[in-house]
Amino acid sequence: MADIMTLGFEAAAGGVFGIIGTALGRVAGFFERRQSHIQEQARWGHEYKLHELNMQARSQETEMELALVAQSGSWTGLEASIKADAALGKSSLWVINTLRLVRPVLTLLLWAITAWIFLRTQNEGIAEAAVFAATAATLWWFGDRAPKSSISQRS
Known part of the structure; x- marks a missing residue:
């Protein structure tokens, strides 16, 4: 009987350690997922900031293009005025x-x-x-x- 009790005790101890191991694995998985979420949030924050910088750069580029078009139009108007004056004949x-x-x-x-x-x-x-x-x-x-x-x- 001692052998059957020892076997039962060993089986119970193995089951307990198996459950403890599974629980420790789940706890470790929880911390891994939490760390993964933190890294994802940091990556998303970085991508968001990069997107904002790209939008600012596009906005500044558009403003510069508009300024160039306005300046070009001004010079075109002056050129047309001078040509009209010269075309009097x-x-x-x-x-x-x-x-x-x-x-x-x-x-x-x-x-x-x-x-x-x-x-x-x-x-x-x-x-x-x-x-x-x-x-x-x-x-x-x-x-x-x-x-x-x-x-x-x-x-």
Whole structure:
């Protein structure tokens, strides 16, 4: 009987250790899964930050492209204005002289109106806007109006 009891005791002890081993495996698996979740969250956080940086880079790239298009349009407008002025061709001298006086006369009137607004208004914003408009118009009207060289006039 001692042998059967010993065998029963050994079987029970083996079962208990088997259950303990399974429980320890499950506990270890729980900690492994928790560690895996922590690593996944860190990876997702990194991917999220990378995605945000990519979005910011695309946004800045789009803003730069828009600025370039606006600048290009501005130069195209100036070029068209200069070509229109050059396309007058042969005309009466008084017509050409009158056309050439339009911008200086408008500029003098614009600056006179700006001075009047500056002296009369109590609102600084209006005065600043008038000065800005007059400066922008003057630089637009007379910008790059230097005489062409004789080489470019021949071609």
